[in-house]
Amino acid sequence: MSHLIRTDDFTKEEILALLDDAKSFGSKKFFTTLKDKLIITLFFENSTRTKSSFEIAIKRLGAQVVHLDVAKSSTKKGETLVDTAMNLDAMGPDAIIVRHQNAGVPKILSKHTKASIINAGDGAHAHPTQALLDLYTIREHFQGQALEGKRIAIVGDIKNSRVANSNIELLHRFGFDITLVAPPQFLPHTTLKTTHKLEEIVDKVDVIMSLRTQTERHSTQNYASLKDYASDFCITKKLVGDRDIIILHPGPVHRNIDIDDALLDDPRCKVLDQVSNGVNIRMAILKRLIAH
Ligand code: ASP
Numbered sequence: 001m002s003h004l005i006r007t008d009d010f011t012k013e014e015i016l017a018l019l020d021d022a023k024s025f026g027s028k029k030f031f032t033t034l035k036d037k038l039i040i041t042l043f044f045e046n047s048t049r050t051k052s053s054f055e056i057a058i059k060r061l062g063a064q065v066v067h068l069d070v071a072k073s074s075t076k077k078g079e080t081l082v083d084t085a086m087n088l089d090a091m092g093p094d095a096i097i098v099r100h101q102n103a104g105v106p107k108i109l110s111k112h113t114k115a116s117i118i119n120a121g122d123g124a125h126a127h128p129t130q131a132l133l134d135l136y137t138i139r140e141h142f143q144g145q146a147l148e149g150k151r152i153a154i155v156g157d158i159k160n161s162r163v164a165n166s167n168i169e170l171l172h173r174f175g176f177d178i179t180l181v182a183p184p185q186f187l188p189h190t191t192l193k194t195t196h197k198l199e200e201i202v203d204k205v206d207v208i209m210s211l212r213t214q215t216e217r218h219s220t221q222n223y224a225s226l227k228d229y230a231s232d233f234c235i236t237k238k239l240v241g242d243r244d245i246i247i248l249h250p251g252p253v254h255r256n257i258d259i260d261d262a263l264l265d266d267p268r269c270k271v272l273d274q275v276s277n278g279v280n281i282r283m284a285i286l287k288r289l290i291a292h
Contacts, residue, residue: 002289003110003117007128007170015170018288019136022280025060031283033291034063037094041067042085043120044075044100049251049275050120050129054097057282066093081105082112089113094290098122101216103162116289124160124217130250131166133281135174137274138207141246148175153201155181155233156211156258159188160218163250164211168192179205183232185222186213198232202239209248210235210258230257237262246270 003009010018025031039058043051051067058065068088070076075084081100088096095116098106103123110117121127139147152171158164158180171178172192179193179201187194195201202208213229215221223229234257235247247269253259263269 003106003119004128004285004289005107005110005117005119006126007131007166008173009128012173014288015132015135018132018281018284019139021287022136022277022284023140025280025283027276027280030060030062032062033287034058034061034094037061037063037290038092039063039065039095039097039286039290040088040091040093040115041065041097041120042070042088042099043067044070044098044105045121047099047120049278050099050127053275053278054118054120054129054282056279057286060279061283061286063094063286082109085109086112089115095286118285118289121162124162124165124214126166127162127250128166129278129282129285130163131170132285133274133278134163134167134209134248134250135170136277136281137248137270138246140273140277141270142206149177150175150207151177151179151205152207152209153179153181153198153205154209154211155198155235157186157213158182158211159186160214161211164188164209167209181233183223183229196232198235198239202243202245205245207246207248208235208240210253211250212252212254212258226254226257234258234260235263236260237266240266240268248274251275 055065093115095118097118097120099120100122103125105122106117106119119126119128154164181195249271
């Protein structure tokens with residue numbers, strides 16, 4: 001049984017096949033590919049897009065879904081996470097989709113379940129389905145052009161972002177030229193190019209990926225205020241001007257802190273395309289992992 005914990009669980013060839021398969025689903029169509037399959041979602045952290053996107057993907061493929069209401073589950077009565085997962089697994093699901101605030105939880109659970117474990121975000125570690133939908137969105141935009149050598153700036157709280165981690169692994173493997181843009185306290189140790197100034201990269205990139213400040217993972221507030229942060233790192237329409245750049249963000253967007261209102265309304269901003277593409281990518285992932 002195969003699991004999806006990190007983007008590097010798939011080879012480049014497998015990812016290209018996934019992207020093609022995602023495209024083949026088209027939009028708003030229902031299939032019977034996963035008829036008779038059952039999937040459980042287990043979200044210990046809030047989610048708007050990922051959880052509903054998985055649910056829609058499951059329904060479009062004809063499978064059944066059960067959501068465990070974690071707040072009312074026995075983990076609140078002292079049951080260990082592994083025991084919770086093993087008990088759910090004993091009911092015979094084909095996959096369990098897990099989000100947890102602690103890095104490493106999906107990997108641990110995958111050692112105890114027959115079901116495929118799909119990581120829907122674990123702490124600051126990884127968010128593979130987000131990175132795959134980001135790659136899909138970039139590839140769709142640059143239709144037919146080589147991805148190798150495309151220049152991307154990842155901007156924001158990179159150190160605490162699982163989206164950044166997964167994208168750095170994936171985009172690096174696909175030959176992207178990556179620059180990290182953040183204040184010093186948000187930069188991880190890295191061998192990639194880094195800068196603290198958006199003005200330095202805006203003429204040298206094809207894609208800007210903005211990230212939310214991950215306040216839930218900060219033990220202390222390490223910047224003056226979000227407004228101060230925004231004055232240096234908000235991606236604005238004024239900054240981008242008429243340049244041929246696309247803007248990505250995994251959501252939730254802090255309006256006028258991560259990206260300004262004017263740019264959010266601009267067709268170069270692909271935030272809602274990312275959300276739509278997320279359904280197709282998750283359909284392709286579910287099919288790849290459990291359709292047999
Ligand atoms: N939705 C993404 C995540 O779950 C990004 C974020 O929360 O900022 O990691």
